Amino acid sequence: MKGKTSLSKVIYDALKDFGGEAVVNSLLWYLNHQHNMSLDDVIKKPEEFVSFLKEVYGDFEPIIENHLVEKISKAYGINPGKGLVETLKKFKEEQT
16 A cells, blocks of 8 residues: 555544544544644644644543554554654655
């Protein structure tokens, strides 16, 4: 799948695993209106995105983050990092 799916789609689909499309669309609305971010901004602001996940999911956030790391690593054939921020940095390095 490497190179065929956008990072935003991988993140969207991974989040969809935890509540479906309606939940993800609500999360994205909140991300956009309260944090002025979109999924396309995640690669540029990974720390802010993880903070957003912590805000929304609280103690459940590590499960969401681990799921995102797994999906991104699998989609792009990269070794997972020690969390989403590190994995996204590896993703970015692979893309340049």
